[in-house]
Amino acid sequence: ERVTVILPDMAAGCSMADMADLDQVEDCWEQLSEVIDTEDLMPVTYVNSAASLKAFCGRRGGIVCTSSNARSVLEWAFARRRRVLFFPDQHLGRNTALDMGIRLDAMPVWNPHADWLGGNTPEAIRQSRVILWQGHCSVHQVFRPEHVQRFRQQYPGIKILVHPECMMEVVAQADVKGSTAAIIKAVEQAPPGTRWAIGTELHLVNRLKQEHPEQEIHFLSPVVCMCATMYRIDLAHLCWALENLAAGTPVGVIRVDDQTAHYALEALQRMLEVK
Ligand code: SF4
Known part of the structure; x- marks a missing residue:
């Protein structure tokens, strides 16, 4: 279908x-x-x-x-x-x-x-x-092994959680590695007070911070590389696409x-x- x-x-x-x-x-x-x-x-x-x-x-x-x-x-x-x-x-x-x-x-x-x-x-x-x-x-490429070391020095006991799109040198030093779903689950299941430095897309990290104020969540890198191509889907474009769909004049239809x-x-x- x-x-x-x-x-x-x-x-x-x-x-x-x-x-x-x-x-x-x-x-x-x-x-x-x-x-x-x-x-x-x-x-x-x-x-x-x-x-x-x-x-x-x-x-x-x-x-x-x-x-x-x-x-x-x-x-x-x-x-x-x-x-x-x-x-x-x-x-x-x-x-x-x-x-x-x-x-x-x-x-x-x-x-x-x-x-x-x-x-x-x-x-x-x-x-x-x-x-x-x-x-x-490019978003996951910014995370470096030295970021992991810096967090470990600054926050003893911190848990490093990274996505497998990060380079192997970073993944090798992480406490937990996993997909976006696995990252969300790891935070959801952690006890209050858990301290994390997370290496994945910034908006997800910020969302987890908001949803889990009982934990301390940091973004793993001091440098941010936003995903310029993904962020083109913003609320204004979504609204425009939905309005056109409702009006029977769909826009942005993908044809394969x-x-x-x-x-x-x-x-x-x-x-x-x-x-
Ligand atoms: S959409 Fe952006 S953040 Fe996601 S994999 Fe592609 S480049 Fe990376």
């Missing part, structure tokens, strides 16, 4: 998703096919990606993941194929694979702007288990061609079937 999807500002999006486009990923797949057997390579895309990339995965037996189910999805992928091509967020892919015991040297990073093999040697690709696309979330929708849905359905 088709549903209508409305984007209140067509300039809104995700800068991380924009770091992998279909041409680049198709080119990557073609180059990889000269070095390894792509029949044994599972494409996995983070949900923050274009519909065309979800369809790319769907066409090749691949799958979508979220930050909540990334590990289950990688386990699903490895039960079927030897290797994974993970895009667009290298950090989620790396952090999840490290948790599963995959060695760092089996995770080459694919630079889509390099001339050949994403800047890797054929040997590195042959030895790989997870090929990580060189993409990242049937083939793309069909294969993207396949990849999404596989994800929904993963326990």
Whole structure:
């Protein structure tokens, strides 16, 4: 069944998703096919990606993941194929694979702007288990290991809670790591007086601060990188989109061609079937 999807500002999006486009990923797949057997390579895309990339995965037996189910999805992928091509967020892919015991040297990073093999040697690709696309979330990129150390020095006993889109050096030092849902749950379940420094998108941290005055919540970085593309969806645009919808003149309607929708849905359905 088709549903209508409305984007209140067509300039809104995700800068991380924009770091992998279909041409680049198709080119990557073609180059990889000269070095390894792509029949044994599972494409996995983070949900923050274009519909065309979800369809790319769907066409090749691949799958979508979220930050909540990334590990289950990688386990699903490895039960079927030897290797994974993970895009667009290298950090989620790396952090999840490290948790599963995959060695760092089996995770080459694919630079889509390099001339050949994403800047890797054929040997590195042959030895790989997870090929990580060189993409990242700018918002989570600002959190650094020194921020963790600073908070620990200043507030002994503080708990560091970070999203797996943060770099591995930060995740390695955290007390708790998890998806947005896991971050919310961790705070909800903590006893009053718990002190947190949280490394994720600022608005979520501010919301948690407001909702949990019984806890002490800090933003992990002294520097803020707002998500300019996501924040384009503001109240004014939402109101405009809803008013037009009510008036029968919908604006910002997203149209996806049937083939793309069909294969993207396949990849999404596989994800929904993963326990
Ligand atoms: S914070 Fe912005 S750039 Fe980062 S994943 Fe979310 S939408 Fe994308």
